[in-house]
Amino acid sequence: MQERYEPAAVEAEAQQFWNRERSFEAKEDPGRQKYYCLSMFPYPSGRLHMGHVRNYTIGDVLSRFMRMNGRNVLQPMGWDAFGLPAENAAMANGVPPAKWTFGNIATMKTQLKSLGFALDWSREITTCRPEYYRWNQWLFLRMLEKGVAYQKTGVVNWDPVDKTVLANEQVIDGRGWRTGALVEKREIPMYYLKITDYAEELLDALDGMQGWPERVRAMQANWIGKSVGVRLGFPYDIEGLGAGVLHAFTTRADTLMGVTFCAVAAEHALAAWAARNNAPLAAFIEECKRGPAIESELATQEKKGLPTGLSVRHPISGEELPVWVGNYVLMSYGDGAVMGVPAHDERDFEFAKKYHLPIKPVIDVAGREYSLHQWAPWYAEHGRCVNSGKYDGLEYQAAVDAIAADLSRLGLGEKRITWRLRDWGISRQRYWGCPIPVIHCGACGTVPVPDDELPVVLPVDLVPDGSGNPLLKDEAFLAVSCPRCGAKARRETDTMDTFVDSSWYFLRFACSDNGKAMLDSRVQYWAPVDQYIGGIEHAILHLLYSRFWTRFMRELGMVAFKEPFANLFTQGMVLNEVFFRKPDAGRVEYFNPADVEVTLDSTAQRRIAVLRSDGLEVESGGVVTMSKSKNNGVDPQALVDEFGADTARLFTMFAAPPEQTLEWSDEGVQGAYRFIKRLWKAVHEHVSQGLPRPLDGAALNDAQRAIRRQAHQTLAKITDDIGRRRTFNTAIAAAMELMNALAKHGQSSPQDRSVMQEALEITVLGLSPIIPHATHAMWRALGHERALIDEPWMQVDTEALQTSSINLVVQVNGKLRGHITVAAGADEAAVRGAALADPHVQKFIGAGQVRKVIIVPGKLVNVVV
């Protein structure tokens, strides 16, 4: 063993060993319990970032730990390789997206390998390869057959200059990001997947998903958004239009008698009809339609409306109610119309105040006074009906029931459940994605591509120029004959949302080499995923789509389970300080923390940050998520090159619990490096004197026994912290404590050296999931033939944990007043006697009367005076 710790050599050696032995290639083995550990696969954006390192280290620690605990572990890796950034890069550099993507994959694969992750590369998946995406197409055709995939029109952002569809993120302040042209809304036919058919099931199943964080389950439940209420009808008979009913959904049918107006969305049919010869209204409707596309922007805009001049009748009272167009009414939710109850809905209240519409309180909340001038939150609370005729005095549920029954009798309403969840639109008018396998024929219409003609292969050599989908100009791709009638036809040029690619990749890892079928029997062995690890940003879409997709596959008999991810772990983000200068004119300039030197001023009170290149001060903008825009990222590769992969891994696992945010700290990295060096040195010093004789537990003195006890306590803690609590930071802290104790203990006698050998083995093996390379080398040095990765996890020796006496804390009235030592088996009377006899305790009892003595076995004694 080398005296100096040289990470580059140590890590190369370990990685070569794992490669040579194919240590991480997983084999199906029905005789062994499997453990499928999966980290969310990366988008090949260029280089790894610290978020990747954190994500994949968490997965790697769990994988290696479970493997040593006897599980048959599968930890695969792949590439979520379709997507918009490749097209952007293509436009910027004139390189086909495929070339850019594959170049990035090569770079990032090298980086992942340098970090020593225990990945089974033989199962690697790349979603932009036909071998993968042909199964997207195949399953899409099954969805078409079952009616789960269907066509309807949808609204897209249209750039009139580039004549292209823009993603929301390409629209900046209502203008195209490249052309600056005002973006138009266009309705075009698109494919949708009927996820709403699964809404109830996707929601109900959340309750049983104990392996998922509460937070993620809550987010999904909110997203699905089940509302139980009443769909009611406001009848009308409008000259020229005739008789009809305006439908609206409400969760507060008990407030029906407080309705003073109705409001409809700009896109509503009644609004369109009223606007025929009402120019101001038509203009307002246009304004609403041109308004913000993103709902969060909609939220901040002022509530506006215009009367349509039309009126409807109240379903119970028959009263005439004016119909308004409101910019706060969404066409996509419910029926695109709301009943306006200003007294009990804040938005309606604001609207009514602004346009001087009547406000009629009809709910009495615990006798509190209602003001027509200022909104109070409790106006929306449930209460007793008042001012509501025959419904007066009824509580919420009774009122809803009575009103729903009356409406039903009148044919003007029924109880109904409304969902927030909408169907999943998967059509993208973009090149770099999986082609949707349909053909447009002049005679036959839209015809699915027959299975035996799959895959529809995407050409890989096109370079998008920003003006429309390049597939539209690619005759070789476009020209096709109709599978039904044989006539000349045209291929669909829309591609699929990349969330389709990631909705089932976790199953394909079980059988990535199968060229004949999407899945095979090996899936039954590996799936579902035992532990899924990824960022909270995927809490809703990716995870919900995957749950939906899995359910559909189950209906086809392809898998036997409903939930694809038994346990979910969401790791926190990686933050770093941000440095900038803000010139009087011009844009803020951000500087990478690597180029900034931070020192303390002479009084050590103030931190001064200086840019190395010019020696001038820069401002600190606090600690925020690492991002390109803030230029505060740390390149993991630089870290690996300077300190090694083990240090990078150790720091990211030690600095914070894995689900919390992690603040970057260069000094913290030094600390991690220092610890590995210390451990290395301790092992080197120990083994350079030769290996000791086997440990004889009975021959130890008290000090040796104490060290041995701490070693086994540490093993127990590391095992529990990694295996159950997932608090890798405290596992590392325990190992550090043990090292500190060993350094103090010293070693001279043969027994000392035997105890030391065991303690070092525990430390090395216990930390091996986190720092696998250095521990691989140290394990060999400690005299083991077998590679550490192939060793079983060590078992705690309960014998070693035994003590003859224990220390107890004594409190008087809950305050710490003394310490006592009693025999391990001491009974309560003995403990009580010892506690009361302690001079410190006596002092605090003083003249008082001892009323009660509480004994918590093994922990403390509390004397109540």
Added chain:
RNA sequence: GCCCUCGUGGCGGAAUCGGUAGACGCAACGGACUUAAAAUCCGUUGAGAGCGAUCUCAUCCCGGUUCGAGUCCGGGCGAGGGCACCA
């Protein structure tokens, strides 16, 4: 606005089921080694009082439950994240 999470030293954090608050690390300070620096090693480090043994205070604030509260409950303040004109 709603939902979720969280407020602990100079900093990151620990305290797992209500039982010794501040483990471990960083930074800082003092010392050893060195011609010197780096590296390494040893020590000190929540605040206040005291020569000292010790004592008092202290986990965002106010109240409560309890023998005992960082932890549980109620109310507030603050931060972060998610969702959002969702009727």
